[in-house]
Each structure stands twice: as C-alpha cells, then as structure tokens.
Amino acid sequence: MNGNVEQQQEQEERQEEYRLLVDEIEPKHNIVKNCFFAFLVGGSICLIGQLFLTFFLTQGFGFNEAAAVTAGTMVVIGAFLTGIGVYDEIGRIGGAGSIVPITGFANSIVAPAMEYKREGFVFGVGARLFTVAGPVLVYGTLISCIIGLIYFLLY
C-alpha cells in the first residue's frame, strides 16, 4: 500500500519535471505579433461594418434597425467568404480578430455544415450547422432570460 503511494508520488514528480522541460523547449506564441494582427483584422472587419452602418443610417433606418441590418450583412459576407475558402486564410493570420466579430460566428456556422454535407442533410448539414452556433445560442438565451428575470424582479 505504502509502496503504491510512493510510486505515484515519484511518477508525479517525474511528470512535473518533464512538463518543465517541455515548457522550456516549446516555441512560444508570439503574443505581440498575434495581438497586432488580431487588432488589424478585427478592426478592419469592424471598419467595414461601420461603412454599412453609416450607409444604412443615411437610408432612414433607426440606429437599432441599422445595426441589425449591418449585422445581417456582415453574416452574409462572412458566410460567403467561408464558402469560397477565403475566411480560413483570414483566420490563420487574424486569430481572434476573425473569430470575435460576427463574421466569425457565420464562419463557425458554415464551416462544419459544409464539411459534413456528405453525411446527409439532416445529421450532416442540419445538425453540424449548430456545432458552435448551438452553444452560443444556448448561453445567449440563458443569460438573456436570467437578465430578464432579474430585471422583472427588481422592476
């Protein structure tokens, strides 16, 4: 019994030692460079969004409608760029800069759906469409209902 505990401790020590070794060896993320490109790509996507937003505002939409139409337009663009195989290239450079904007949400809907088309239209496209969008909608709905309920109780 005692031997087992000792053996386990020894194993854990060796694992810890090895983890330190690997930490030393492995190439580090270039955080500054990654952040710079995330800023550039993410900022550019928002800039394009702002172009649409300003345009829709001059067309007589209220701010909220204009923002919604802009979001819809950006989703369409993101989905299209995914379809023609450009968005993954943007993502390789931009990292979070291409994930965080709503175009990244569109990308995460189209990419798995397209990929799994060969598994059929129900379990392939239908189910995989929500691989990433599903969790986003689940937690989005949850948090909005919680906020609504709290607001209702306080209101």
Added chain:
Amino acid sequence: MGDKCGQQSLIFSQPPVIISGANIVGPEEGEGPLGSYFDWILDDPLFGEKSWEMAECKMLEESAKLALQKIELQTQDVDFFLAGDLLNQIISSNYAARGLEIPFFGLFGACSTFAEALLLGSMLMDGGFAHRVLLGSCSHHLSAERQFRYPVEQGVQRSATAQWTTTASGVLVLEAQGEGPRVNMGTVGKVVDMGISDVNNMGAAMAPAAADTILTHFQDTETNPDSYDVIVTGDLGSVGQAALVELLKQRGFDLGEKLQDCGILIYDTCEQDMHAGGSGCGCAAAVFTGLFLRKLREKQHQNLLLVATGALMSPISSQQGESIPAIAHAVAVSS
C-alpha cells in the same frame, strides 16, 4: 524460430526480407523536400472519390497494388495483410482490405502503426505462419482534421507546436527469402504517459515513449548508438525531437546527427508553414518506404532503427481533459 530477448525485445532467427515497397502522397508532401522519393503524388486530395475518407482508403489500396505490381505478384500470392490508420474503427484499412481480399489484421497504434505492422508481420514470418506478408498504414490530412480538430474552412490559428497530419500511405511486402533489407530485431513499446494533455503538442507527449523504447532496445539487445547509422523516429516533429534529445542526454546518450525524424524530413517546415512538422500513420510509412528503403537498398545506410511513435488519445478523452498516453515501437532493419 525467433527469440524474446530482455524485457520487451525480439530477435528474428530468419530475418524477413523487405522485397518491395510503395507509397502515395498528397500535394503538400509532394512539394516537400522528399517529393522525388515518392512513387505517386496526388494533385487532387479527393483522389477522384466522393469523400476524404474514401480517398484515404483508395490511397492504401492503390499503394498495396503498386507494391505488388513492382515485383509482379498478385494479391492471392500474399498470406496476410496488416494495416491501420487514424480514423474511427480504422475504416480506411478495413475498406482497403475489402478491395484487396487478403486475410487481414486491422491494427491501431496511431502514428506508430507502421512499425507495429512491420513488427507483427515479421513475427508472422519468423513464426512460420506466412510466406509473404503485405503491411502498411495511411493517413489523410483532411479526414484527420475533421475527426480530431476543426472543419478545414474554419478560421482557426494553428498553435506553434501543432503538427500537420500528412496525406500519405506506405506499404511494404515481406518475404522469407530474397534480396533486400532485412528486419533483424524489434522492441515492443510500453504505453507511457508523462501527463501532457495539450493535443496541439503531441510531439512532447510522444517523446518519453520514444526515449523509453530506444533505451530499452539498447539494453535488451545489447546494442548502442554506434550499432546504427541512423535512428529514425516516426513523427515527433521539432518540439518532440528536442524533448527526446534532452531525455536521452539525461540518460547519457547523445545521438547527434544520427537522430532523424520523418515528421521533420517530410516538409520544409519554414517554407510550407507546417509548424512543428508532419504526423499521422502515413508519415513514417511514406518516408520509410520512400527515402529510407531506397537508402538501405543503395547501402547508404547499413543499419537503421525505425522508432515510430503514436499518441493514443481520442477526441473524447481529450475533451474530458485526460492526458495523452503514447507508445513507440522500434524495428531494426539492416541492408
């Protein structure tokens, strides 16, 4: 009849002869520095099939046919077919075996499968159960990506330690007699887990298994680094190789230039943006049947030790946060 030697090693009394080998690789592998060593470079990763899974299967089947064609044999001349791949339930190998109609052993050892097949195939031969054995393994970048990582069109940044699953297949034919490189010895690996759980750093997870198998091999067979011209690891990549060098140094072995890695050799890692290098069942298979088989035949290498490593996790175990167990099998081949 062969003998077990030490804890984990085998010595073949009638070393089987590698009489033929063939391989097929994808476009990226063809563009790499070893492009000229491969038999068949695909332009289209779909290989004319409907899905990447079926393309992978066709790659294995076609390389098997090619290896037999080279020595003018038919599938019925072969006693057993041993193969494996990375996909769930090793479907590429199963479907390839369906087409080949040779008695079949399906194997899974992740990226170590090629060495596992070579070891088991040699044991079948030396045990007198087979006169001729066909063995191989394959992997496909796009089918592996969708199973283990993300859909290809998803915009995801690859980690600097990540390895690129190769689109490649490699097949060997073993015969009891004949001219060619011989499989003399082997060491069966133990599953080793040093607590690495980052699936983007499989090289680091596999390096301790490679070190364990190499050290055991030296001890069991009373060999040492000087017994070999070259020691080829399967697909540790640059991070895993660096870790292996450190681990061996700690035990007093410095292999220096002798240590080579199929995952590093197959791509120009800077030019091709492959990060830490290649991986996958097809990587060691294609590099061994392409580059090293030729070098052995041309006597550029006299004694070679192939140590193919495999990371034995699944998407489920890694989502559950388990660490990555790894294995390495060693096979000694002499010209």
Added chain:
Amino acid sequence: MLLRFLVKGVESLSYLIAFVVGGLICVIGQLWMDLTRASITPAHILVGFVTVGAVLSAFGLYQPLVDFAGAGATIPLSGFGHSLAQGAIKAVQQKGLLGAFAGGIEATAVGIAVAVVFGYVIAVLFNPRS
C-alpha cells in the same frame, strides 16, 4: 450622392473609432486564447463574448460603448450579447414576465434567421477546399 455617407463618416472620425475599438475588443480575445493555452477553442471565445457582452449590457456599461464606437461595438459578438440583454430588458418593461423569456430571442431573431438561412444556403452550394 450615394457616397455622401462616406464623407459624413470620415468627418466624424467614426470609421477610425470603429476600427480602434473593434480591434481592441479582438485583442482581448487574442490575449485570452494565447495566455490560457490550447484548451480554449473558438466556441469558448464566442460563448464567452456573448455572455460577457450581455452582462455588461445589463449593468448599462455596453450602451455607452455602442454610442461611442458604433459598429466597433456591435460587430464583435459582445454586441450580440448586448442585443440579447437589451431585448430582454425592454420586453420586460412592455410585457412583464413573458418578456423576460421572449425579449432576447425577439431582438436577435433577424440575425439568427439570417445566419441559419445563409449558412445553410452557402453550405449546400459550396464544397470545402483544402
């Protein structure tokens, strides 16, 4: 004529502000990914941004950012969380308890439907390239 909105936007610096603020929000995402190693996937990032955006919005902290940066605040997915939270709060004001459940989805229904419809169409029309 049509380009007048361009001039208008440039004069008010709104493009520059959207670029900088949107870019900075993405940098937060990048830092989150790079500093927490490999277990963070795009799905985690997206869920995190929606949730954080909704919570900030509920405390009234996100609206000022939207007023300041426009698309720089609405295009990142935290803006989606903002719409969800504001939708729920406004619906409670109008319909009471029912609104707490309906509001978020109602406010974002257009976006979700567009994403599903276009996502589906694109997925059916195109095939993944290597």
